[in-house]
Amino acid sequence: MPEVIDNKTIFSLLEVTKSIQKTIADRYKSMYWIKAEMNKLNHYTHSGHCYPELVEKKDGKIVAEIRSILWKADYNRININFMKTVREPLREGITMLFQASISYDPMYGLSLKIVDIDPTFSLGELEKEKLESIQRLKEEGIYDLNKSLPFPVIPKRIAIISVETSKGLSDFYKIIHQNPWGYRFECTLYPALLQGDKSVPSIIQQLSIVAEHQDKYDVIAIIRGGGGEVGLSSYNNYLLARAIAIFPLPVLTGIGHSTNLTVSEMVAYKNAITPSELADFLLQKFHNFAIPLDRATETIRNYSSLIFEQQAQKLNVFATDIRWTTQHMVEMAKNNIHILEKDLKAGFQQQVKEKFSFLENTEKLLQLADPVHLLQRGFSITKINGQLLTSATQVKPGDNISTRVQDGEISSTVHATNTLQYGD
Numbered sequence: 001m002p003e004v005i006d007n008k009t010i011f012s013l014l015e016v017t018k019s020i021q022k023t024i025a026d027r028y029k030s031m032y033w034i035k036a037e038m039n040k041l042n043h044y045t046h047s048g049h050c051y052p053e054l055v056e057k058k059d060g061k062i063v064a065e066i067r068s069i070l071w072k073a074d075y076n077r078i079n080i081n082f083m084k085t086v087r088e089p090l091r092e093g094i095t096m097l098f099q100a101s102i103s104y105d106p107m108y109g110l111s112l113k114i115v116d117i118d119p120t121f122s123l124g125e126l127e128k129e130k131l132e133s134i135q136r137l138k139e140e141g142i143y144d145l146n147k148s149l150p151f152p153v154i155p156k157r158i159a160i161i162s163v164e165t166s167k168g169l170s171d172f173y174k175i176i177h178q179n180p181w182g183y184r185f186e187c188t189l190y191p192a193l194l195q196g197d198k199s200v201p202s203i204i205q206q207l208s209i210v211a212e213h214q215d216k217y218d219v220i221a222i223i224r225g226g227g228g229e230v231g232l233s234s235y236n237n238y239l240l241a242r243a244i245a246i247f248p249l250p251v252l253t254g255i256g257h258s259t260n261l262t263v264s265e266m267v268a269y270k271n272a273i274t275p276s277e278l279a280d281f282l283l284q285k286f287h288n289f290a291i292p293l294d295r296a297t298e299t300i301r302n303y304s305s306l307i308f309e310q311q312a313q314k315l316n317v318f319a320t321d322i323r324w325t326t327q328h329m330v331e332m333a334k335n336n337i338h339i340l341e342k343d344l345k346a347g348f349q350q351q352v353k354e355k356f357s358f359l360e361n362t363e364k365l366l367q368l369a370d371p372v373h374l375l376q377r378g379f380s381i382t383k384i385n386g387q388l389l390t391s392a393t394q395v396k397p398g399d400n401i402s403t404r405v406q407d408g409e410i411s412s413t414v415h416a417t418n419t420l421q422y423g424d
Contacts, residue, residue: 017106024110028101031115034097034098035096035097036064036095038052039052039054040092049070049075051070066111067110068111068112068113082119090117092196094233096117097121097122098117099114100112126233129237136238143266146267149250154285155218156218157217158186158282160172160187160190160222161190161221162190163193163224167225168254171275171276175279179283181287183283188216188217191206192206194255196234200240207243210249219251220247222268223255225275235264241267244264251267251268253278254273382402383402384399389401393419396417397415399414400413401413
């Protein structure tokens with residue numbers, strides 16, 4: 001009962017809280033279906049109970065917040081339903097439709113006691129966000145932007161966004177680094193959170209860092225292990241999907257075993273259901289380059305061998321021809337030399353004979369032309385002043401002349417000259 005002090009009615013804190021408790025209990029007697037986002041699950045493993053923090057947001061801001069209680073038995077039952085429907089346990093970061101009673105406790109204050117959660121509603125909310133993200137990306141004209149990028153012939157340098165301890169990443173590394181063909185990949189890990197509300201800013205931040213060093217990489221891969229629809233909800237986020245769509249390098253995703261593609265997977269250059277499938281895709285790119293190259297190399301090798309063989313045969317034939325032709329030419333040259341020798345010998349002898357005959361004839365002519373012979377035949381040689389006298393016009397009366405005969409010389413004085421004409 002309240003006390004009266006100085007005409008003031010004073011209630012104790014317990015009385016006030018008890019009154020609030022009774023008023024709320026009288027006012028809210030039934031169960032209510034409520035829609036809210038689970039900001040934190042707050043599951044305590046030692047007791048099995050959960051104390052979720054529930055919020056409502058508008059334009060990214062929290063406009064309402066309340067604590068709630070989810071007892072162990074209800075949590076286990078709800079969890080089983082989520083595993084069947086959503087293929088993933090109940091977790092924080094989702095919008096859910098839940099049934100709860102409203103209660104007030106003098107010690108713990110106002111709270112909602114959750115007794116059931118509809119897993120199909122959570123799936124519907126995910127699908128709604130997904131469709132809204134797709135519509136915005138298409139309206140902005142960037143939905144297919146990353147798919148339009150040229151893909152490198154050999155995607156050797158890979159930037160990877162993942163968790164270092166991820167089993168999916170381990171499977172990916174095992175396949176590409178232990179491939180039997182010896183293909184070598186250069187992988188650089190950029191660690192990031194891969195699920196929950198914090199995964200969106202974490203992945204976007206790493207995308208921004210890689211974009212600043214895009215010249216060092218051929219592609220970027222986002223790799224995550226398996227998960228259900230709710231576990232992949234962050235990949236339907238518009239901001240994350242937009243960052244992937246406008247990324248300057250081809251984005252490859254291997255983020256789970258889900259058969260229902262997320263928006264991030266839709267806008268990426270290549271989506272693989274699992275990290276292992278993504279690794280096989282990269283190996284196939286190497287195959288696409290290496291196999292034709294190997295075939296071309298083998299073709300060149302075979303063709304080169306054929307050409308060398310053909311040329312060797314031609315060289316053998318050519319060498320044989322040269323050998324035969326050389327021998328034939330040597331024989332012909334020997335014959336020609338022999339003939340030439342005979343011709344030269346015969347020609348030389350004939351020339352010597354002819355020269356001797358010419359000399360004999362010349363000697364005879366010289367002998368006939370010798371003045372001594374002419375003088376013996378009665379001819380004489382007359383000179384005047386030491387010059388040969390050949391015309392009567394050369395002298396005049398009184399000139400002294402000398403006449404040479406066979407056996408001597410006669411000196412005379414000219415008394416008269418008489419010029420004769422031919423025919424006189």
